[in-house]
Amino acid sequence: MRLVDVDGRSVYQPLEAEADVVIVGSGPAGASVAREAARAGASVVVLEEGHEARREEFVEGGLQSMARLYRDMGTSVAFGAAPIPFLQGRAVGGTSVVNGAICWRLPRDVYDGWASALPGLESELPYEALAAAEEQIEQRLNVRPTDPAVAGRKNELLARGAEALGLEHRPIRRNVERCSGSGRCLQGCPNGAKLSVDRTFLSDAVEKGARIFAGVTARGVKVERGRAVAVEARAAGGGRVGVRARRAVVLAASAIQTPLLLRASGLHRGEPGDGLMAHPGVSVTGRFDAPVYNTRGATQGHEVTGLRREGIKIEALGFDASILQSRLPGAGRAYARALEQLDHHAVWGAALKAEARGRVRAVGGRAFVRYGLTAEDVRKAARGVRVLAELFFAAGAREVYPLVAGAPKVLHEAGELEGALPLDARAYPMSMTHLFATAPLGRVVGLDFQHPDARGLYVADSSAFPSCTGVNPQIAIMAVAQLCAARVLTGKRSF
Amino acid sequence: MKTGREERAILRGAGRAELKRRLASGHRVDASAIEGWVYRGTSLGLPRLVERLTWKTFQKAFWRDPLTGRLMGWNVRLEQDGLDAPSRPKRARDGAPVTVWFYEVLETGGGLVIDYSRGPNPPLELTRLVTDPLVSLVPGDADLLLGVSRVGPVDTPTYFMLEREHPVAGVPRALRPLALSAAERRWAERLFAALLGREAMPELEGFWAAAAKAPAPYFSAGLRAAVCALTFLPLAEPGPFFRLSGAQRLDWAERVDSDERVLVRQLVSTVKTVACLAGAA
DSSP states (O other): OOSSSEEEOOOOOOOEEEEEEEEESSSSHHHHHHHHHHHHHHEEEESSBBBBOOOOGGOOOHHHHHHHGGGGTOOEESSSSSEBBOOOOOOOGGHHHHHHHHOOOHHHHHHHHHHHHSSSSHHHHHHHHHHHHHHHHHHHTTTEOOOOHHHOHHHHHHOOOOOOHHEEEEEEEEEBSOOOSSSSSGGTTTTTTTTOOTTTTTHHHHHHHOEEEEEEEEEEEEEEETTEEEEEEEEEOOEEEEEEEEEEEEEEEEHHHHHHHHTTTTTTTTOTTEEEEEEEEEEEEEEEEEOTTTSSSSSOEEEEOOTTTEEEEEEEOOOHHHHHHTTOOTTTTTHHHTTTTTTGEEEEEOOOOOOOOEEEEETTEEEEEEEOHHHHHHHHHHHHHHHHHHHHHHHTTTTEOOOOSSSSSSSGGGGGGGTSSSSSSGGGGOOEEEESSSSSSSTTOTTTTTTTTTEEEEEEEEGGGGSSSSSOHHHHHHHHHHHHHHHHHHSHHHH | OOHHHHHHHHHHHHOHHHHHHHHTBBBBOHHHHHTTTEEEEEEESSSSHHHHHOOEEEEEEEEETTTTOOOOEEEEEBBBOOSSSSBBBOTEEEEEETTTEEEEEEEEETTTEEEGGSSSTTTOOOGGGGGEEEEEEEETTTEEEEEEEEEEEEEEEEEEEEEEEEEEOOOOOOTTTTOOOOHHHHHHHHHHHHHHTTTSSOOOOOHHHHEEEEOOOHHHHHHHHHHHHHHHSOOOOTTTTGGOOOHHHHHHHHHHEEEEOHHHHHHHHHHHHHHEEEEEE
């Protein structure tokens, strides 16, 4: 089915359009709202800065994939004591096109934390309503535990290590169908096995008449007499795009772009962009006697859940070969020797439920992100590295490389890390996914997701979350967006 | 309403008085409607003799600097193949189009103005004294623009029209001061090879092309700083990287990778990651 109605690359002249609901962003949140709105009979236009990601165009190489499917080619960086790269997809379907397909429902304890901080949340956004929405979403996305037949060695070894250490673990629940374990989730699934939202929710929406404008970058929301009436945008081809909204404008452009759009629209109440939260991650490499073939098998098929309440979630990582190569130890001839055994290496990571709060602002028309870990976050990073090393040795690794400045380069047993992990954020090479809380409920928007200074303007993505979740947020984002959609359509709760 | 072709024909044949009248009655141009585009320029209203000595056709490019948000631009010299011939840029020795007379486009109360004093032109370049107000001939349509060159408050006889041609494909290095120069790229490739334990890297044109186009603006700046620091600072024995032979570089890479200083570790780790991406590209 043809997904994109307007390809902005060929829009040179001004283009005007109109719809009941105009949605900015086609990732999990935007797709959820689009599907709900289109199914309810509303006319829908979705504006997406990226282009349609066709699976026949997906390539294995990390660089080419990042250039095509990631914002800034995957080189976006949050600046703080240590610069931390963060990854965001940029394509029709958003980050769901390039994520690891990991599905978690919003943990009850996280929700309870939100409810205790936000009086009224439990009646406006009950946990049961969220859980019901998550149930429906998971059915559509075919969320299932990773099939052992396609898990591959890296995932099996993580399970073995966790079992040996007595840590709670499980196959990752993923949104895939007929996955063959090609290990290419992060470059876009070449087999179409990952049920990203372009293949599901957006397709459903388009079937019901929604229109997707790809290659169109929103510049701001037009607000007249306290009401959001249009989105002003620019096509990749240079033409100006204006889409009038008869009923609502929904921002679902990510926790980086959504607050910038609010600011660009003159909506500064509640300081959008402040309070950014995220899941920074550390990773450790291990070398086994037998080949692991880290690039084969389910990209991310197994996780250790036993440390979640400590704010640490451990996952097997399936990078492309170039990223895996960068995780090998040494340089010069020593590196070349390590490279000869590339297939014997596995990389596992620990995602941290960080308490740090950052800030997003526009500088020179681009996002500038400040984010610095707290001492507690650094302690979690150190604990994550330590546990990862223990897991590798428990799984039978011959050597482990923590890649932490100041720590031993090569470990032959986990005990060598005792007292050797510095409590200095700069020592830990990290990257960040899952960004939240830059336009949260109760501060920037009301508990009905609506902006107090612009009726009909809603924030539906993880910007609206009061905090990070400590787990992969795709399903929770979609569920929250689905409940937001009910507000958009009826002005009322849907439960 | 006249078609673009008719408008062009009228402008080409118009005298200075008519051009002045059209400029005065022109419409404001939306800056965002021209950014990212190359326009074909045609000089208007010049005496034939002057035309023969100067450029009848040229290109003007408009590009918003992602680092500063400023709308910048440059002129491209064209082979003078005739008014209706396709644009064919003159080429420098390295094959790049010859670009001259850089400028910033300012949004003033009177509309858009090209200001050559705000571009990276040589300090004594006379063009620095020139500004070009720009108008469109049809409200809301930026496909055909009219301008005049002005020295201070005085209009020169140099009018020009600009016709939208194609999106900007590349940005001259003069406007990307943070990007790696050709020499820095060669040093970067030597560092990549040393860190990865190779004698040399394979052809990396594809990587450099991608790196110049897609990443965040601070990517080039960061990589440049890392490459320069690792190449020229005396970080490890037997001396600064740039002075070493091929075999010595491999030894150096092992030593610098063992450096305990956090900043050095970060530099090495960053360049090594980029090297792996580049090598696999």
